Amino acid sequence: MRELPVSTERLIVRRFAAGDVAAFAAYRSDPEVARYQGWDAPVPEAAARRLVTEFAAAEEGTPGWFQYAVECAGVLIGDVGVCLDRNRMQAEVGFTIARAHQGKGYATEAVRCVLDRVFAAGVRRVSAECDARNTASARLLERLGFGAEGHRRRHTWLKGEWTDDLLFGLLAERRRASPPAIFACRPNLLVGDLGASLDFYAGALGFRIGWRWSDPRARFLADDEPHEPGTALVGRDNVQIMLTQVTGVHGTRLHLDVPSAAQVDELFREWTGRGVDIAEPPFVRPWGMYEMRVLDPDRTVLRVSSPPAH
Numbered sequence: 001m002r003e004l005p006v007s008t009e010r011l012i013v014r015r016f017a018a019g020d021v022a023a024f025a026a027y028r029s030d031p032e033v034a035r036y037q038g039w040d041a042p043v044p045e046a047a048a049r050r051l052v053t054e055f056a057a058a059e060e061g062t063p064g065w066f067q068y069a070v071e072c073a074g075v076l077i078g079d080v081g082v083c084l085d086r087n088r089m090q091a092e093v094g095f096t097i098a099r100a101h102q103g104k105g106y107a108t109e110a111v112r113c114v115l116d117r118v119f120a121a122g123v124r125r126v127s128a129e130c131d132a133r134n135t136a137s138a139r140l141l142e143r144l145g146f147g148a149e150g151h152r153r154r155h156t157w158l159k160g161e162w163t164d165d166l167l168f169g170l171l172a173e174r175r176r177a178s179p180p181a182i183f184a185c186r187p188n189l190l191v192g193d194l195g196a197s198l199d200f201y202a203g204a205l206g207f208r209i210g211w212r213w214s215d216p217r218a219r220f221l222a223d224d225e226p227h228e229p230g231t232a233l234v235g236r237d238n239v240q241i242m243l244t245q246v247t248g249v250h251g252t253r254l255h256l257d258v259p260s261a262a263q264v265d266e267l268f269r270e271w272t273g274r275g276v277d278i279a280e281p282p283f284v285r286p287w288g289m290y291e292m293r294v295l296d297p298d299r300t301v302l303r304v305s306s307p308p309a310h
């Protein structure tokens with residue numbers, strides 16, 4: 001495993017250091033940040049110093065808590081804690097991000113990076129729990145693939161009241177099984193006459209026809225459903241090509257396959273967050289796929305879509 005620090009797309013995940021005390025005390029002293037956590041705000045500088053000294057001295061990969069510092073553009077913006085069980089095969093995770101840096105995907109990016117390290121070290125299962133009112137935390141865990149495992153009612157005494165906890169878990173095999181956001185790219189070859197192209201690819205080149213929207217045996221459509229009549233998929237060996245009939249000038253298209261509508265939405269948020277011009281936001285197309293369209297600088301259309309929900 002790579003030594004700390006490690007970089008993600010926008011962040012650095014590293015060990016804590018003495019210079020972090022002021023920033024750490026500041027974000028942990030925010031009553032909104034502390035609201036569902038076990039500490040009380042404000043956190044005095046002396047207490048912050050004690051904690052940061054402890055964090056800096058801890059060893060990653062040994063049983064007990066290890067706290068990762070999360071840095072963005074040279075500023076400490078939060079922390080992710082992992083408690084490794086004595087058996088080194090189970091762990092618990094917790095996370096905190098300064099209020100000014102919430103809602104930007106930094107927590108997702110930082111926790112994903114830490115989970116990569118934890119699972120790479122051989123952990124089989126990571127657990128997490130949060131206050132049932134802490135919807136930002138529950139959403140974050142679900143986004144990262146955690147499954148909901150229970151609701152403990154009035155289980156924790158927190159800041160003067162009995163509160164409910166939500167329990168979550170993520171198994172190594174489930175994480176391995178979860179496909180990347182974009183799992184395939186199929187060129188859309190724009191053709192003038194679909195029938196002639198099918199004759200060529202299937203009849204002459206030995207491709208098989210996977211489906212054709214206008215074919216009543218097509219995978220997704222009933223006869224009376226609207227469809228793009230001029231689209232078909234042909235494949236042979238490891239290659240698939242989508243043939244799409246269009247009139248006029250033939251630009252081109254790429255078809256990016258995404259496993260689920262939720263992941264199309266996540267890519268939409270990620271790309272709009274980076275200022276990408278989305279030509280058409282995601283919606284369910286008449287043929288059932290949940291699709292957004294993005295134009296590249298040459299006006300090539302990227303069709304980013306997930307299969308129809310059944």
Ligand SMILES: CC(C)(COP(=O)(O)OP(=O)(O)OC[C@H]1O[C@@H](n2cnc3c(N)ncnc32)[C@H](O)[C@@H]1OP(=O)(O)O)[C@@H](O)C(=O)NCCC(=O)NCCS
Nearest residue numbers: 033095096097102103104105106107108130136137270273
């Ligand atoms: C829990 C906590 C870390 C979640 O932080 P967060 O900012 O909501 O999580 P992310 O950084 O992943 O941001 C996700 C949000 O940013 C939005 N976002 C904006 N740009 C984004 C991008 N480029 N990528 C991903 N998401 C982006 C997402 O749409 C999402 O919004 P939504 O939750 O309204 O759907 C934060 O609320 C926190 O620190 N709370 C206080 C401490 C705490 O309670 N910790 C948990 C204890 S169990």
